Amino acid sequence: MQKTPKKDKEVIKVIIREYQKNTLPWYIGYSGGKDSSSMLKLVFNALKQVDSFHKPITVLYCDTGVENPIVTTYVYETFDKLKSECEELNIPLIFKIVKPKLEDRFFVKVIGRGYPTPTNIFRWCTDKLRINPVKQLIDKNEKAVILLGVRSSESEQRDRTISKHRTDNEYYLKQSGSSKNIIFSPIINHALEDVWLTLRYNELPKSIDFNQIRTIYQDAESECPVYRESKGSSCGNSRFGCWTCTVVRKDKSMGNMIENGYSELKELYAFRNWIAEFRDNTKYRCSYRRNGVKGLGPITLEGRKIILEKLLNTEQLSGLNLISKDEINRIYELWEVDKTNLNYQENALQHRV
Numbered sequence: 565m566q567k568t569p570k571k572d573k574e575v576i577k578v579i580i581r582e583y584q585k586n587t588l589p590w591y592i593g594y595s596g597g598k599d600s601s602s603m604l605k606l607v608f609n610a611l612k613q614v615d616s617f618h619k620p621i622t623v624l625y626c627d628t629g630v631e632n633p634i635v636t637t638y639v640y641e642t643f644d645k646l647k648s649e650c651e652e653l654n655i656p657l658i659f660k661i662v663k664p665k666l667e668d669r670f671f672v673k674v675i676g677r678g679y680p681t682p683t684n685i686f687r688w689c690t691d692k693l694r695i696n697p698v699k700q701l702i703d704k705n706e707k708a709v710i711l712l713g714v715r716s717s718e719s720e721q722r723d724r725t726i727s728k729h730r731t732d733n734e735y736y737l738k739q740s741g742s743s744k745n746i747i748f749s750p751i752i753n754h755a756l757e758d759v760w761l762t763l764r765y766n767e768l769p770k771s772i773d774f775n776q777i778r779t780i781y782q783d784a785e786s787e788c789p790v791y792r793e794s795k796g797s798s799c800g801n802s803r804f805g806c807w808t809c810t811v812v813r814k815d816k817s818m819g820n821m822i823e824n825g826y827s828e829l830k831e832l833y834a835f836r837n838w839i840a841e842f843r844d845n846t847k848y849r850c851s852y853r854r855n856g857v858k859g860l861g862p863i864t865l866e867g868r869k870i871i872l873e874k875l876l877n878t879e880q881l882s883g884l885n886l887i888s889k890d891e892i893n894r895i896y897e898l899w900e901v902d903k904t905n906l907n908y909q910e911n912a913l914q915h916r917v
């Protein structure tokens with residue numbers, strides 16, 4: 565018989581206490597990664613000990629459309645299994661998947677508008693792809709509690725960010741830029757090994773499987789934030805981030821996954837490495853910025869056409885669905901707009917697509 569670790573028992577008590585405290589709805593930020601999975605396990609076990617449920621608890625996953633396909637498949641399957649398990653055990657968790665609006669999708673921005681793929685300096689993606697879709701849903705409430713699997717021992721950078729947002733209650737953090745919602749982080753005091761113990765020694769829910777997470781998650785990496793402002797550490801080297809991420813020069817985790825047998829990622833990895841170089845090729849950059857000022861501007865129409873061709877080719881080679889019809893149609897519309905934009909006329913005439 566597996567035994568719930570002592571630290572987890574204490575956290576479960578905290579979760580029950582906080583749940584019963586008021587009627588504010590709860591939203592659980594879930595990425596499929598180790599931290600949010602262990603938090604979800606603890607919330608599930610806390611709810612098992614509660615007699616009456618007086619407020620909704622929603623588990624939220626943001627599918628950016630460019631998630632690592634191995635992880636997305638795992639999360640969708642886990643969601644399905646969790647739904648059945650919750651029904652069986654009368655745990656009233658609601659599961660919701662949100663997506664960025666069409667205009668904000670990764671390829672609409674890069675291929676449609678000519679955004680260079682994200683860098684540490686120009687990291688336009690986190691808000692658009694991850695934070696806004698979650699925020700839009702949560703902000704429909706007057707006030708809500710957001711449960712995040714953040715831990716103070718995760719990294720020095722994360723620790724500094726957490727210190728800035730501390731409240732009187734050690735488990736709560738203020739949300740930057742808004743006083744409306746509050747962040748509740750039940751595993752804030754969990755060290756890395758505690759997280760793995762939580763995953764391993766809490767039998768329920770069975771749908772969150774220690775071995776399965778362990779297999780796709782061999783090293784400890786950071787996760788892209790699901791709710792907080794995007795000032796924290798980069799999520800670019802995480803298995804639980806975008807396969808297109810160019811914030812880091814080298815995506816070690818995808819390379820490792822390929823070595824470990826996920827050969828379907830090969831083509832995606834090659835595309836990512838190619839676009840990271842292509843982004844910096846000034847031959848394919850407009851000489852005016854979007855604000856009309858002379859300087860390194862968006863990727864030219866010719867460059868965008870090359871990227872789309874390469875992406876469609878990657879899609880064919882990998883057999884994976886990498887871009888939707890809606891996104892392609894929107895990209896064509898945006899190209900038409902740029903062809904007639906005076907700021908881009910020089911490029912449009914030179915690089916008509």
Ligand code: SF4
Nearest residue numbers: 689788799805806809
């Ligand atoms: S994983 Fe990379 S590309 Fe995706 S949102 Fe995070 S920083 Fe941006």
